[in-house]
Each structure stands twice: as C-alpha cells, then as structure tokens.
Amino acid sequence: MAEYKQLTLNPPEGIIAGPVNEENFFEWEALIMGPEGTCFEGGVFPARLTFPPDYPLGPPKMKFTCDLFHPNIYPDGRVCISILHAPGDDPMGYETSAERWSPVQSVEKILLSVVSMLAEPNDESAANVDAAKMWRDERDKFEEMAVKHVRKSLGL
Amino acid sequence: MAEEFVYDPERNYDEATLAQLRDMEKEIADRQNLISNRIAFDKLSEEYAKEDEIYRTKIQGDLKNRYDYVRKTRGDGNCFFRAFGFAYLEKLLTDQTDLKRFKDVAQNSKSELVKLGFPEFTIEDFHETFMEVVGKVENQCSLDELLETFNNQGLSDYIVVYLRLLVSGFLQKEADFYSCFIEGDRSMKEFCNQEVEPMGKESDHIHIIALTNVLGVPVRVEYMDRGDSLRCNQHVFPEDSTPLVTLLYRPGHYDILYT
Numbered sequence: 417m418a419e420y421k422q423l424t425l426n427p428p429e430g431i432i433a434g435p436v437n438e439e440n441f442f443e444w445e446a447l448i449m450g451p452e453g454t455c456f457e458g459g460v461f462p463a464r465l466t467f468p469p470d471y472p473l474g475p476p477k478m479k480f481t482c483d484l485f486h487p488n489i490y491p492d493g494r495v496c497i498s499i500l501h502a503p504g505d506d507p508m509g510y511e512t513s514a515e516r517w518s519p520v521q522s523v524e525k526i527l528l529s530v531v532s533m534l535a536e537p538n539d540e541s542a543a544n545v546d547a548a549k550m551w552r553d554e555r556d557k558f559e560e561m562a563v564k565h566v567r568k569s570l571g572l
Numbered sequence: 573m574a575e576e577f578v579y580d581p582e583r584n585y586d587e588a589t590l591a592q593l594r595d596m597e598k599e600i601a602d603r604q605n606l607i608s609n610r611i612a613f614d615k616l617s618e619e620y621a622k623e624d625e626i627y628r629t630k631i632q633g634d635l636k637n638r639y640d641y642v643r644k645t646r647g648d649g650n651c652f653f654r655a656f657g658f659a660y661l662e663k664l665l666t667d668q669t670d671l672k673r674f675k676d677v678a679q680n681s682k683s684e685l686v687k688l689g690f691p692e693f694t695i696e697d698f699h700e701t702f703m704e705v706v707g708k709v710e711n712q713c714s715l716d717e718l719l720e721t722f723n724n725q726g727l728s729d730y731i732v733v734y735l736r737l738l739v740s741g742f743l744q745k746e747a748d749f750y751s752c753f754i755e756g757d758r759s760m761k762e763f764c765n766q767e768v769e770p771m772g773k774e775s776d777h778i779h780i781i782a783l784t785n786v787l788g789v790p791v792r793v794e795y796m797d798r799g800d801s802l803r804c805n806q807h808v809f810p811e812d813s814t815p816l817v818t819l820l821y822r823p824g825h826y827d828i829l830y831t
Contacts, residue, residue, distance in 0.1 A: 518769035
C-alpha cells in the first residue's frame, strides 16, 4: 500500500505500475518504456507482478505479458535478475556483488533494475540462451528483433 | 538406483528447487514453534542423548549446574535475532529498569536509518510493529501474550526484520571499522544487502556485535561445540559488560538459556 502511494506520488521516469484492481493488492500491472538510446527505445512493454503472501519478506515474481527477446527474460516472459532473488536462492549463480532481494527493496527498485537490464543485458546469467548468444555474436540481428518487438508493443 | 537425470527444457528447475526448499521449511515449522515454552534441562538432554553423546556430557556436567531452563527456537536462519528479541523483551517484562532507555533508542532508530539512506516507506511498517510490541511490554502484557506474539509468524518476522535493519544500519554507519571483518571482496553495503537484511541469513559474530552495540543490550553466549572440553566456552558481547540475556549456541543454532 505504502509502496503504491510512493510510486504514484513519485513515479520514476518511464515506469507506470499499480494493482490490477483495488481488491487484490497481490497482483500488479506495470508498463515499462524501453530505455532511450537502446534498441528497445520507444517500446511500451506490459508486465505482471505477483506478490507472495509474506511480501516484502519474499520477493515478487515478474513476467512480461508481451513478446520480448532478451538474455535475462525467459521465453515465457519471466524476468530473471538478481534483485528478484534472495541470496542463497541462486538459479543463475549471480555475481557476489549483484543486488539481492531483501525486505527493504521495493517495486520501484525492481522496475528500475528491469529498465537497466533492458539497456544492459547480462549474458553471464542467461534465462534465454538463444537471446544471449545472438546478443553476443550477432548484435545487428538482436537489435532487429528488439525493434520488431518495440513495434509490436505499440500495436504497429 | 537413482533414475537417470534427463534435462527437460520445458521444466522450471529453479521453481522445483524452491518448492522443495519450502517443503523442508514447512516440515521444520511443523515440528518446532518459533519460540518454545521453557524446557527443563533433564528433558533436553534426553532429546540430545539420542543424537549426541558429547552434547549430553556438556549439558549434564556443565550447563545443568549453571542454568535451569532452555527455550528452543526454530532453526530457520533467524534464530539469533528471534532468540535475542524474545529473551530481552521477556526480561523487560519482569525488570523494567532498562525499559525507558531501550524504548528511546528503538523509537529514534528509525530516523537514524532514514539518515543512512533507507527509504522511509520501506522501513516504517517494520518499525511500527516493533514499537507496538515494545509498547505491549511497557504495558506489562502477560508472558503468554509475548510468547504468542513471537509465535505469530507475521509479527515475529517483522520484529526479526527490524532487528536485521538495525544491524545493517550500525554496520554501514561504522563501515570504516567493521569492513575489515567481512569475508569476500565486497563493500559493507553489499555485505548488508546479502548477509544481514534478507530473512533466513544466519548470524555471525559481526551481527551479534552490531546488535548488542546499537541497542545497548549486552548478551552472553554459551558455546556448546563438539570439542573435547567438558565445559561450554562463554563469551560476553561487549566484553566486560553485564549481560541481560544468555543464549546457547550449538553450531548453526541459537536457543535461550535461563537461570
């Protein structure tokens, strides 16, 4: 609740988020703008956040509900970055310096991390191996894919 | 023979592992309250005898002569914080000498954390719950009510989170001094983000030193290991103080001791 207020009063640039409806604060929708100066620029990408009953002790899950081809997003849309995992719960062997979930993290911090993930993919801990390979070896093709998904996200 | 493992790309192993972890946590939760009633030592050594002769010797030959009871805590990685929090508040129920000082420290701690850069909206719920429980103790709630509070997973965890935040705040504030004591090549902020603030991360000496310092509540720890010595080693944090709380440490776990 306090978080929702905080996000509404001080929305970070390029991010809109809030509960899907007033009755259920455990399901949020978010819209993420593709960061400027990247191949995702101009895109508006919808996502869902699902909060566990013990939030904020445990992290929410986040899933894009649109097509996004990205090293740190599973093909089904689930986002895989270190801040969505508590230390010890380590599917990708994140670097020791990577920021982790703790009860004082917030939706805002997650969404900002997702924006930087879009700008700078981490191909060391890939959720989508094909995307990671293409990002590394065939950057042109990767950017082409991204632009396609940007256009799709805008309904073009 | 175990079945041969075949990787299924459609399956989410990450979630399967987590589900298994949660099952194990649930099993422990069903077996052990967050904080137990007081247990007499005889009963405890019966329990230990089955698994460990060395522990039994140390209980019978040493601890039993110096202490009367123990309260067991759930082994969920938060036991130091929960044991410390409960034992100290329980002490305040019968002896209010330290209460006013403690309440002021606790009350002012939130603005200290905000000054250190914790966003207020992320810490205020934890602080509020913590102060409500301190308020209960100030109003002389019953021991049963305090025990109930600490066995209510939601309330109890919020108290643990707040104690963790106090440790994180203290270590970050005193980072110049304490950074030499942390393992690995990481900053104090990273250490706190990974080893202090998240629930379930076990406590080391550095956590104990920080918590006793920031709250001004000295604690004695009796160390019961599998070493040859017939007695437990004890350590008081900070040294040369008069402890208000005594904890029993077995490798990886803290319980509460009473005379």
